[in-house]
Amino acid sequence: MAELMYWEAIRRAHDEEMARDPLVICMGEDIGVAGGTYKATKGLFDKYGPERVIDTPISENGFTGLGIGASFLGVRPVIEIMSVNFAWLAMDQIFNTAAKVRYMSGGQLTAPIVVRSPGGTAHQLGAQHSARMEKVFMGIAGLRVVTPSTPKQAYGLLKSAIRCEDPVFINEHELMYNLKGEVPDQEFFHPLEGSEVVREGRDVTLFGYNISVHWALQAAEVLSKQHGIEAEVVDLYTLSPLDRAGIAASVSKTHRAIIVEEAEPAVGVGSEVMAIINEECFFELDAAPLRVSAVNVPIPYNRQLEKAALPAVKDVVDAVLSQVAK
């Protein structure tokens, strides 16, 4: 098994799929000649040429819509939006066209596109470059949303997304492209639906996704070493549709739930997971579920405030301690 960085894993998935199927193309700003802001398409321009590796103008709604149109005829576009903050501009095409065309056409057309984009808060990128938009995408019927927390998932989810007949949004993370991890040498396809228990525990379940899985794992270590509390950590790599059975199974085992999310609390992954817990396994709970979320402000530029606006490992530990005390 090779150790790859997150960006290398994404690159490999692109490369394998493009080598296999001449109708797989990728497009986005600076992805070709420059190899992509996060190198996710490095070298592909030289290998596959400008017709299949397209440097686009700054026209997010335009080129996303173009990808959707091309997908009607069987082309498989993988669209990189340089940062989710710019995906707002392409929402019209993603929501109004890609997510709904199969339905509106009575199943005659499908839009098998993949839109990949890094979200999250990086290092002082300011209010307009720190959006956490997964909550927006996951609320739209007709769109799949996945979010890799490891290089292995980044590889396998992209492979599956390219083969999928539905439009898929892949929520990556600005800070994770250099994250290293094992990726099997053998080609594999990660399921687009589900969740994964990444640490077994009996006392409380910490739900995380993307970068917050790592925060939850760190908190679980502290809880185990310093407080004798064994937390289970569940990686929600699929945000739409959320894994109802997986969520219920873990909560039924630990009887306590905390959701760790990088976004502001309102209308988010946390609130949705809580709703599912209510609906699926309310009577299994020993304490009210909690959310550890960001402060409800646009991310401040100032370094200390940026940090203070985001959940920290200590916040997760404190939340668990307060919940266990009840």
Next chain:
Amino acid sequence: MEVDLLKTMLRDMLLARAFEERAAQEYAQGNIAGFLHLYPGEEAIAVGVLRAAEPADYIVSTYREHVHALVRGIPPGVVMAELFGKKDGCSGGMGGSMHLFDRERRFMGGYAIVGETFPVATGIGYAVAMRRLPEAVICFFGDGAVNQGTFHESLNMAALWKLPVLFVCENNHYQIGTEIHRHSAVAEVWKRACGYRIPAKRIDGMDVLAVHEATVAALEQIRAGNGPQLLECETYRFRGHSMADPGSYRPKVELQAFEDNEDPVKIAIAETVAAYPTGEQIAAAGSGNIERLSGHLQQSELLTAAQLEAMRKEVAEVVEEAVHFAARSPEPAMEDAQAALDCNRHDEVLI
């Protein structure tokens, strides 16, 4: 042109260059973070345009806006403090390098989403038009931005309703790493304005006098109620797109040629220092700029080499003081962030 104005513009450009080079150093030291987009190479545009504007005019800019802010009169220390994320910064430390604001000076902001500014500037123009004031809105943008739909939508509305907006394209030929011929079917930005019957002009954005002159003429038309105008200023950025970008996609010879022969600061010095151009050169050249300059040369001594040196020293001190101010300024607190989010909801007064 007034000699004083000429000297002012030269000082603006020297200050701009010194400020930006220092910002790069402070970024390397870790005092500035995030995306830092610098302006060296493009100074003649901000300076030429904004020195032709009135204090009552409104300015809308992008993430590459430090110099627009400086020329508009936001004190260098206050701009630097914002780059440092400090409380005394012009956005209270909430904005950072890409989001400089100063409502009092009608600096309506630096925005980081490409294309976002066109409708906003057009809307400010609408409000100005409603109030029948002889004010204009100046909207700065890059060559890459014109491929957003908002550019076309805004040009159409501005022309349709004769709004007082001056669109100023800072055409540095690159959209990060993508050269203009690879991102635009028509590489002459000014031509796009013709589709909306907006008077447009392409000018040498390395020549501050040319920029100033064109802006004066455009603003005159706008204030006369004749609707929007567009200026395409051809320029080049000497650095990468941002501090995160080494800019290695550009041929070395291209950069070198611009640095050697087209540096707007060098050009402005040449236009201002008395020793240049020579009498023969002036006699030989027939262009408007040179004639004007030669007029000045005959009337006044303009600037000596010693005065130029003094000017450089003075701006270096200003930048040094700006850094001290920024370093000393306190950090904002979370209550300040909350207040920034909640304030300004009441008692809105049109400025």
